Amino acid sequence: MLQEYERATDSPIASWLKDFQASIPNWILVLLMFPLIILDGWLFLVVIDYFNQLITTFIAATLLAFLLNYPTQVLEKLKVRRSYAVLIVFFSTLIIFALIALFSLPLIIDQFEKFRNQIPMWIDSSESQLEQLATIFNIDFSEWSDDLQRSLKSQIQSFLKDLPNLALGTLGNFLQIFFILVLTVFLGIFYKGLLQNTVETWFPVTSPQVLRSLRRNFNSYVVNQFTLAISLTAFMIPTFWLLNVPFYLLFALTIGIMGVIPFGAILTIFLISFLLGLKSIWLGLKVLVVAMIIDQIIENTVTPRLLGTLTGLNPIVVLFSLMVGARISGYLGVLIAVPITATIKSTLRLLSQKSSELLEEPPIKNY
Numbered sequence: 001m002l003q004e005y006e007r008a009t010d011s012p013i014a015s016w017l018k019d020f021q022a023s024i025p026n027w028i029l030v031l032l033m034f035p036l037i038i039l040d041g042w043l044f045l046v047v048i049d050y051f052n053q054l055i056t057t058f059i060a061a062t063l064l065a066f067l068l069n070y071p072t073q074v075l076e077k078l079k080v081r082r083s084y085a086v087l088i089v090f091f092s093t094l095i096i097f098a099l100i101a102l103f104s105l106p107l108i109i110d111q112f113e114k115f116r117n118q119i120p121m122w123i124d125s126s127e128s129q130l131e132q133l134a135t136i137f138n139i140d141f142s143e144w145s146d147d148l149q150r151s152l153k154s155q156i157q158s159f160l161k162d163l164p165n166l167a168l169g170t171l172g173n174f175l176q177i178f179f180i181l182v183l184t185v186f187l188g189i190f191y192k193g194l195l196q197n198t199v200e201t202w203f204p205v206t207s208p209q210v211l212r213s214l215r216r217n218f219n220s221y222v223v224n225q226f227t228l229a230i231s232l233t234a235f236m237i238p239t240f241w242l243l244n245v246p247f248y249l250l251f252a253l254t255i256g257i258m259g260v261i262p263f264g265a266i267l268t269i270f271l272i273s274f275l276l277g278l279k280s281i282w283l284g285l286k287v288l289v290v291a292m293i294i295d296q297i298i299e300n301t302v303t304p305r306l307l308g309t310l311t312g313l314n315p316i317v318v319l320f321s322l323m324v325g326a327r328i329s330g331y332l333g334v335l336i337a338v339p340i341t342a343t344i345k346s347t348l349r350l351l352s353q354k355s356s357e358l359l360e361e362p363p364i365k366n367y
């Protein structure tokens with residue numbers, strides 16, 4: 001067999017192909033590869049769009065199972081079987097969130113409806129504030145203020161009108177929610193075996209290192225971001241209430257929910273401060289300063305720093321991974337984009353180290 005392979009590689013056709021490949025400039029090879037990369041990317045997006053609902057269901061169930069794994073491990077240490085521990089934690093969590101939704105959801109919906117009805121009046125009142133600024137700084141805003149108000153009013157009303165559909169569209173219909181809950185239970189019970197078998201199948205050589213990297217990245221990221229979100233919500237609600245911020249519960253919960261995403265809390269604080277600034281410039285500035293101080297205190301004391309030190313990722317790479325995650329599975333894709341990117345980076349480094357070690361090994365001599 002070896003002699004036949006040597007004869008095939010020494011044939012005139014094989015040597016001609018080698019010479020032809022060596023004579024082609026590298027830039028031509030790059031140009032030939034570029035359409036193939038574009039085609040592969042397009043096919044990947046088509047497949048993602050086709051299985052979008054399935055991917056969203058799996059991501060949501062995986063996140064829930066991952067979060068519920070912490071209290072499950074506590075029960076396992078108390079000698080409770082894992083299947084029973086998963087069921088106890090799952091139903092206890094459902095009851096707690098059902099009670100929270102029962103008491104808070106009507107108030108949040110009421111505040112959202114009132115906010116959607118009052119935002120046009122806030123935009124109209126911004127005209128008088130622009131006139132005051134024009135008087136102070138001696139600037140004429142009259143030429144474009146009317147057009148700006150109309151455009152701003154239509155854009156905000158359109159966004160607020162579509163926001164409930166956007167939020168519900170993340171999880172889909174009740175059948176999808178049912179599958180998410182069922183899959184969460186099964187993933188919680190068979191979490192360790194399923195994860196280990198999957199990683200060992202894909203990376204048979206480096207599976208222990210990949211498993212450690214995956215667990216470390218997800219543990220650090222998820223714990224950090226959810227701790228940040230809960231802390232922001234807990235501090236923002238009483239702070240906004242003391243500042244007499246209208247719709248304080250709605251705005252505080254929005255900042256907390258967006259705090260799960262990197263840069264989400266800061267961008268939401270700026271947006272809410274701008275909306276409150278339409279009603280009162282001084283209220284908007286006050287909320288901006290106080291909320292930014294609270295956010296920085298929490299990020300630097302309560303939770304560890306995410307970017308750079310935790311994941312080893314450049315902020316530009318983080319932003320790109322967030323955009324890819326949003327394109328694949330919306331808000332849920334954004335939640336897992338950073339730890340997956342960090343794991344891919346660690347895995348590629350491991351594979352490159354393994355390949356370099358193989359190349360550095362001395363050749364085996366035949367005697």
